Structure formats: structure tokens, C-alpha cells
Amino acid sequence: MTHSDALDPRELRAWIAFLAASHLLENRIEQQLKHDGGLTHPEFEVLVKLAMSDGRRLRMSDLAREVMVSKSRLTYQVTQLERDGLVRRTACDSDRRAVWAELTDRGREALEKVRPGHRRVVRENLIDLLTPEELEVLGEAFTRVAQRLSG
Amino acid sequence: MTHSDALDPRELRAWIAFLAASHLLENRIEQQLKHDGGLTHPEFEVLVKLAMSDGRRLRMSDLAREVMVSKSRLTYQVTQLERDGLVRRTACDSDRRAVWAELTDRGREALEKVRPGHRRVVRENLIDLLTPEELEVLGEAFTRVAQRLSG
DNA sequence: GGCTTGTTGTTCAAATCTGAACTAACGCTA
DNA sequence: TAGCGTTAGTTCAGATTTGAACAACAAGCC
Numbered sequence: 001m002t003h004s005d006a007l008d009p010r011e012l013r014a015w016i017a018f019l020a021a022s023h024l025l026e027n028r029i030e031q032q033l034k035h036d037g038g039l040t041h042p043e044f045e046v047l048v049k050l051a052m053s054d055g056r057r058l059r060m061s062d063l064a065r066e067v068m069v070s071k072s073r074l075t076y077q078v079t080q081l082e083r084d085g086l087v088r089r090t091a092c093d094s095d096r097r098a099v100w101a102e103l104t105d106r107g108r109e110a111l112e113k114v115r116p117g118h119r120r121v122v123r124e125n126l127i128d129l130l131t132p133e134e135l136e137v138l139g140e141a142f143t144r145v146a147q148r149l150s151g
Numbered sequence: 152m153t154h155s156d157a158l159d160p161r162e163l164r165a166w167i168a169f170l171a172a173s174h175l176l177e178n179r180i181e182q183q184l185k186h187d188g189g190l191t192h193p194e195f196e197v198l199v200k201l202a203m204s205d206g207r208r209l210r211m212s213d214l215a216r217e218v219m220v221s222k223s224r225l226t227y228q229v230t231q232l233e234r235d236g237l238v239r240r241t242a243c244d245s246d247r248r249a250v251w252a253e254l255t256d257r258g259r260e261a262l263e264k265v266r267p268g269h270r271r272v273v274r275e276n277l278i279d280l281l282t283p284e285e286l287e288v289l290g291e292a293f294t295r296v297a298q299r300l301s302g
Numbered sequence: 303g304g305c306t307t308g309t310t311g312t313t314c315a316a317a318t319c320t321g322a323a324c325t326a327a328c329g330c331t332a
Numbered sequence: 333t334a335g336c337g338t339t340a341g342t343t344c345a346g347a348t349t350t351g352a353a354c355a356a357c358a359a360g361c362c
Binding site: 005006007010011013014015017018020021022023024025027028068116119120122123125126127129130132133134135136137138139140141142143144145146148149150 | 156157158161162164165166168169171172173174175176178179219267270271273274276277278280281283284285286287288289290291292293294295296297299300301
């Protein structure tokens, strides 16, 4: 190894700040989504991914990968969303094991309803606190981190 | 407002990357802690905060604030840690409502056992992927974010 | 003292999450 | 087409989390 394990003060500061900011941001986001639309963050992420997808639908396993959630957790979340009429399950013709999760019109409406507030939270508590340079650095660095943890 | 709500491509990229990296890093950390010492991440954070504190103990409400967790959640976590002998609850003389959560020797051992692996995970998947400059930016930026969300 | 307001920590039921089965179907190979 | 290893999604039991309600105490005020 090229470094000793222990983190020096700079590294520690960055790590602590990252942890704290993540926690706080997550809490704030949960609060807004619940308040504005009765959604949890994972539910919101499911709706977003579906809205972005071709035909507003994804197969369960692809959706699980997209939102980085276990299969069983996704099953539960989609069941909840289906109960509320925001998502619909559909059979997949080409693979009879597979299931489409499809965004309904009500799901789209629910998403649009919370989105402005969500964007505002992200903007006011992260984006607008960063200079363009910092934003660039952050985007690059975390892309690298995500890549490493995916490979 | 100074900006329209929608995120431009740079902003979106940074946000998406941050979300993905957070998720993946969190999963990785959970995995290591569970594997090396049967701890969850919140449990680990509780132990760390206690270990850092004067007399290796904190009152429940202070501990909850430190780890940014709800009171009831902390009650549960500390109960689990106490069952495993890693933490001990003690009465507080100066305030009979209050409860000290105190790290036991076994708790310290458990912490030291998982810490090297934990540090390695943080290092290999975050710290060592960043240049010193990036690290500095990250520390500053997230300190700002945390400050804003705390105030 | 007696009153009021705020704090501390726990409890409880309901909601959510985890991970290990499990069923069904796929795709390949012989 | 029968067999075999893999994949998709669900189910289930147990663990954890949430949030509101509660009991006990503190702190100040009259």
C-alpha cells in the first residue's frame, strides 16, 4: 500500500464533512418529499428513473440496478407505489420471468408535484453553495468514485 | 430567486454522481463493517463518537445529535450495543432525566477490530481517488453544506 | 411552594428493510 | 428434448426505523 491507513487531518476533515453533509442532505430531502407529496426518497428515485426511461417503464431488475436497491426492497417499494396507483406492473412478452414497472399518469403527476420543491432543496443546500469550479471538481471526483465502486 | 429551478447539465451531473457515489460507498461500508465485526454503520458511528468523547461517554441526546439520528432510533441502537456488551448505560447525577452511554472495554476492542478495514474502504474508494486539491475542495464545500443544513 | 414550559429518554405500533429461501422461466449443451 | 446452471421476481421471518405519545424531571417565574 502506498499510504498508511490512518487519515491525515485534511483527509479526515473531508471525510467527516462528506458524512455530515450526506446525512443532513438526506434528512432534508426526505422531509421535503414527505411533506410535499407523501413520498420517501427511494420511492421518489423509482419514479424519477421510470420517468426518464423509454416508454416510462423498466424491468424490475434493471430498475433495482438503477436505483441501487436490493430486489426484495424494490419489490416492496413497487408494491407500495402500485397500491397508490403511481406505478403499474405489466407482463413482459419477450421474457415471461420478467415484470415491467410502468409509471402511470397519476405517477407522473405525483412526480411533477414534488419535483419543484425537490429541486429547490438540492439547489439551496448544495448546488448554489458551490462555485462553478467546485461543482466541476465534485462532478468529476464522484463520477470516479462511483465508477470504482461499480467496477 | 437567482436561478431557475432546473439544473443545468453540469449541475445535474454533479448531483447524480454525488447520489450514486453516496449510495455505493454506503453499501460498501456496511458490507465491510458487517463482515469484519458484525456492526452496522450507525452502530459503528455510535462507537466512534463515544470513543472520541471525554470519559468515553456521552448523554443520549448529545449522542443522538452527534450521529444525527432520532432519539428513538438511538435508544434502539444503544440497546442492541448494550446487549452485546459494547456499551453501558449509566445514570447521570447532575440530571436525573439524562442517561450516559459509555463505551465498554469490549466496545473499544470491537471498534479497533473493524477500524483498519473501515479506513481502508474509505481510503481506497474515496480518499485515494482524489488529488490533494480535490480533497481540499471537497472538505470546504461539504463543510459549507453541513453548516447551512445545521443552522 | 405551586405553576408552566421545555427537555430527556423510552415505549409502542406501524412501516420499512434485509437476506435467505423459493418458484418459474431462460439458455445452453448434449 | 432432457438436463443443468443461471436469472427474474417474490415471499417470508426477523431486524430495524419512524413518529407520535408518554412519564419523569428540570428550570424559571409568580
